[in-house]
Amino acid sequence: MDSSLQDYMQALGQRARAASRRMAAAATAQKSAALRAIARGLDESRASLLAANARDLAAAAGADIEQPLIDRLGLDEAGIDRMIEGLLQVERLPDPIGVISDLTYRPTGIQVGRMRVPLGVIGIIYESRPNVTAEAASLCLKSGNACILRGGSEAFHSNQAIAAVIAAGLESAGLPAAAVQLVETVDRAAVGELVRMKAHVDVIVPRGGKGLIERLNRESSIPMIKHLDGVCHVYVDSDADPAMAVAIAFNAKHEKYAVCNAMETLLVARSMAAEILPPLAEQMLASGIELRGCPEVCAWVPAAKPAHESDWSEEYLGPVVAVRVVEDIDEAIAHINTYGSGHTDAIVTRDWSRARRFLAEVDSASVMVNASTQFADGFEYGLGAEIGISTDKLHARGPVGLEGLTTQKYVVLGNGEIRHR
Amino acid sequence: MDSSLQDYMQALGQRARAASRRMAAAATAQKSAALRAIARGLDESRASLLAANARDLAAAAGADIEQPLIDRLGLDEAGIDRMIEGLLQVERLPDPIGVISDLTYRPTGIQVGRMRVPLGVIGIIYESRPNVTAEAASLCLKSGNACILRGGSEAFHSNQAIAAVIAAGLESAGLPAAAVQLVETVDRAAVGELVRMKAHVDVIVPRGGKGLIERLNRESSIPMIKHLDGVCHVYVDSDADPAMAVAIAFNAKHEKYAVCNAMETLLVARSMAAEILPPLAEQMLASGIELRGCPEVCAWVPAAKPAHESDWSEEYLGPVVAVRVVEDIDEAIAHINTYGSGHTDAIVTRDWSRARRFLAEVDSASVMVNASTQFADGFEYGLGAEIGISTDKLHARGPVGLEGLTTQKYVVLGNGEIRHR
Numbered sequence: 001m002d003s004s005l006q007d008y009m010q011a012l013g014q015r016a017r018a019a020s021r022r023m024a025a026a027a028t029a030q031k032s033a034a035l036r037a038i039a040r041g042l043d044e045s046r047a048s049l050l051a052a053n054a055r056d057l058a059a060a061a062g063a064d065i066e067q068p069l070i071d072r073l074g075l076d077e078a079g080i081d082r083m084i085e086g087l088l089q090v091e092r093l094p095d096p097i098g099v100i101s102d103l104t105y106r107p108t109g110i111q112v113g114r115m116r117v118p119l120g121v122i123g124i125i126y127e128s129r130p131n132v133t134a135e136a137a138s139l140c141l142k143s144g145n146a147c148i149l150r151g152g153s154e155a156f157h158s159n160q161a162i163a164a165v166i167a168a169g170l171e172s173a174g175l176p177a178a179a180v181q182l183v184e185t186v187d188r189a190a191v192g193e194l195v196r197m198k199a200h201v202d203v204i205v206p207r208g209g210k211g212l213i214e215r216l217n218r219e220s221s222i223p224m225i226k227h228l229d230g231v232c233h234v235y236v237d238s239d240a241d242p243a244m245a246v247a248i249a250f251n252a253k254h255e256k257y258a259v260c261n262a263m264e265t266l267l268v269a270r271s272m273a274a275e276i277l278p279p280l281a282e283q284m285l286a287s288g289i290e291l292r293g294c295p296e297v298c299a300w301v302p303a304a305k306p307a308h309e310s311d312w313s314e315e316y317l318g319p320v321v322a323v324r325v326v327e328d329i330d331e332a333i334a335h336i337n338t339y340g341s342g343h344t345d346a347i348v349t350r351d352w353s354r355a356r357r358f359l360a361e362v363d364s365a366s367v368m369v370n371a372s373t374q375f376a377d378g379f380e381y382g383l384g385a386e387i388g389i390s391t392d393k394l395h396a397r398g399p400v401g402l403e404g405l406t407t408q409k410y411v412v413l414g415n416g417e418i419r420h421r
Numbered sequence: 422m423d424s425s426l427q428d429y430m431q432a433l434g435q436r437a438r439a440a441s442r443r444m445a446a447a448a449t450a451q452k453s454a455a456l457r458a459i460a461r462g463l464d465e466s467r468a469s470l471l472a473a474n475a476r477d478l479a480a481a482a483g484a485d486i487e488q489p490l491i492d493r494l495g496l497d498e499a500g501i502d503r504m505i506e507g508l509l510q511v512e513r514l515p516d517p518i519g520v521i522s523d524l525t526y527r528p529t530g531i532q533v534g535r536m537r538v539p540l541g542v543i544g545i546i547y548e549s550r551p552n553v554t555a556e557a558a559s560l561c562l563k564s565g566n567a568c569i570l571r572g573g574s575e576a577f578h579s580n581q582a583i584a585a586v587i588a589a590g591l592e593s594a595g596l597p598a599a600a601v602q603l604v605e606t607v608d609r610a611a612v613g614e615l616v617r618m619k620a621h622v623d624v625i626v627p628r629g630g631k632g633l634i635e636r637l638n639r640e641s642s643i644p645m646i647k648h649l650d651g652v653c654h655v656y657v658d659s660d661a662d663p664a665m666a667v668a669i670a671f672n673a674k675h676e677k678y679a680v681c682n683a684m685e686t687l688l689v690a691r692s693m694a695a696e697i698l699p700p701l702a703e704q705m706l707a708s709g710i711e712l713r714g715c716p717e718v719c720a721w722v723p724a725a726k727p728a729h730e731s732d733w734s735e736e737y738l739g740p741v742v743a744v745r746v747v748e749d750i751d752e753a754i755a756h757i758n759t760y761g762s763g764h765t766d767a768i769v770t771r772d773w774s775r776a777r778r779f780l781a782e783v784d785s786a787s788v789m790v791n792a793s794t795q796f797a798d799g800f801e802y803g804l805g806a807e808i809g810i811s812t813d814k815l816h817a818r819g820p821v822g823l824e825g826l827t828t829q830k831y832v833v834l835g836n837g838e839i840r841h842r
Contacts, residue, residue, distance in 0.1 A: 371835030414792030
């Protein structure tokens with residue numbers, strides 16, 4: 001490890017920790033003023049933001065960078081509008097910090113409750129989209145945290161320009177500029193350093209491709225709020241409404257492919273196969289969706305390709321779906337808990353008992369009855385904002401909003417009580 | 422790593438995972454029946470439990486084992502009574518599993534809520550007290566989890582005898598005996614294996630000395646619910662009621678020494694030093710408590726020894742207290758957030774604003790106003806039971822009851838809704 005890089009990162013961490021103390025104590029009005037000032041600052045800095053982005057785009061065009069990455073890198077007037085609107089949306093959310101719940105008198109006379117407080121310092125690691133800089137900063141700011149942002153090197157100038165506006169906005173509201181710090185080196189070793197600064201960073205939020213997240217998961221000694229796979233299922237039960245089953249299964253796959261809440265595997269109860277599979281397959285094939293089926297599925301749908309064992313745990317993120325006939329809900333639940341990724345799974349059924357069983361027994365972050373898996377996100381769930389979707393069980397599970405960036409501590413209010421054991 | 426040990430542990434993990442699926446779906450009445458059957462079983466097995474414990478005690482007497490460890494190892498009729506009472510207490514707690522909160526209609530027509538569910542498989546690692554076997558098993562059982570228990574090798578026969586009763590109780594209620602498995606090898610490498618079985622174990626709960634927990638913290642690749650230090654503070658503010666301040670500070674130290682919620686450092690506002698320090702020191706010295714003070718404290722209390730820098734972060738767990746004079750609440754909060762362990766800290770004050778500031782700005786699992794730090798435990802807080810006290814911020818913070826052994830998943834209830842992006 002380069003010791004000057006290490007010193008640089010440690011200094012960043014120390015400033016973040018100090019800033020986090022001030023952020024934790026900031027009043028709601030002060031945080032709101034900062035968010036509005038940043039939105040105003042972005043509006044007033046359009047020319048310099050676009051110029052900085054143009055520098056990044058020019059460098060990317062000259063370098064060996066893939067087209068999708070370049071697409072995500074671009075920032076235009078409409079993109080700036082969306083960043084501004086996002087900041088104002090976060091400003092309007094209720095402040096989660098300081099909320100005290102369950103404050104209760106105990107027999108000893110003390111009152112015990114729980115107070116929602118910030119986590120402290122959040123490290124966020126992301127790839128080319130520069131708008132994430134404003135979005136992540138706004139969520140950390142609203143939740144009273146300091147953050148250290150490490151964006152993609154290809155967006156370096158864009159991120160710097162946005163971070164300068166954020167720093168000015170924080171200071172104009174009397175908050176420390178160090179509450180939002182950008183890692184200003186393109187040295188890739190900085191990420192390895194960031195995920196090991198346990199004394200200065202409380203949680204890491206990686207946003208990016210599976211490769212990045214798997215690597216960080218191995219390297220990080222700091223807890224992460226992360227999402228690996230979205231191998232989502234729809235199970236069409238023997239008592240499903242056939243039209244509803246076809247509509248939900250088609251929507252869960254086709255509405256958008258490259259999203260983690262898209263259905264990747266369809267399970268159909270044997271007794272429904274004849275009624276469901278031919279019309280659904282026809283609709284899917286007509287939309288260019290490839291079907292990979294178990295032998296029974298292939299018998300009903302001659303155009304389906306045979307599925308291999310690996311298809312049951314594959315996240316296609318594209319116009320491909322694995323389809324399997326199962327005997328009943330027991331086999332469906334066992335399949336999902338074996339091959340699924342614990343993200344989002346839905347049952348289509350009219351049967352009350354099986355709906356209740358599916359909700360209780362499928363071990364996933366989101367379980368649904370008679371709804372499309374594509375609903376699984378923070379905005380649809382009413383969280384108002386989303387920092388990501390967690391497939392872990394501890395701390396935050398499923399779509400993560402402001403609450404995932406907070407924790408609760410106990411408060412004890414007394415009048416001189418002492419304990420007699 | 423010995424491959425037969427690895428195979429043994431993997432098989433244990435696979436059985437635990439399978440059992441956890443059945444436990445998650447178990448009805449409240451079934452779990453209650455199991456807890457009552459185990460309590461009955463312990464009552465009926467008194468002779469064999471005492472015989473097994475006698476074997477452990479005899480082996481310990483022959484080996485080079487410290488007396489405190491032997492004291493904790495002993496099990497008598499009263500100890501069996503307490504285990505039985507503990508099981509029946511857990512049986513009477515409300516079942517946390519399946520509770521759905523915040524179920525709300527969204528504009529799209531779907532209902533979104535959160536359901537409390539078990540974590541899955543809990544690995545519990547503890548030292549000599551055999552009663553922990555029954556206690557930990559009862560909490561995991563009530564919260565719908567399976568567990569793998571690794572007790573101290575010195576309690577091997579006692580733990581086996583208790584585990585046999587638990588297994589019979591589970592089976593009599595129609596639940597899998599593998600829901601509570603004891604690691605039945607004294608090979609110390611089993612612990613290292615247990616904390617790395619990510620596929621089979623969802624969380625590790627270490628209960629024991631700091632050395633054990635620090636080692637596991639380094640080795641474990643599985644999240645832990647753990648507690649390292651309890652460096653707790655009482656800050657006597659400039660507006661404290663003097664009699665209350667002396668009573669709380671004395672109780673926080675003296676009520677019990679060897680507990681994590683005992684005060685280790687006393688901070689006194691300069692303006693209160695003359696009034697507080699001499700009478701409090703007199704009371705403490707008379708009780709055999711050693712004072713280690715900053716120079717100002719030593720001036721007020723000639724019997725105090727000079728404190729070294731290391732005293733401010735020391736967990737004495739004995740009749741020693743570090744005492745420091747500070748200028749004001751700012752200095753007190755800064756001291757606590759710098760030297761403290763984030764466990765439990767209290768302010769004594771009559772001032773409304775400073776009480777509110779202390780609650781908001783001290784970054785600890787429990788923050789108290791005008792109450793003794795010794796109140797910080799799950800029973801005093803009304804959790805009904807306690808698996809430990811967490812000084813981490815993510816997932817569980819502070820005293821951890823049944824809720825800490827659970828997580829929440831999202832449930833989405835619909836009537837055929839599909840998403841239009």
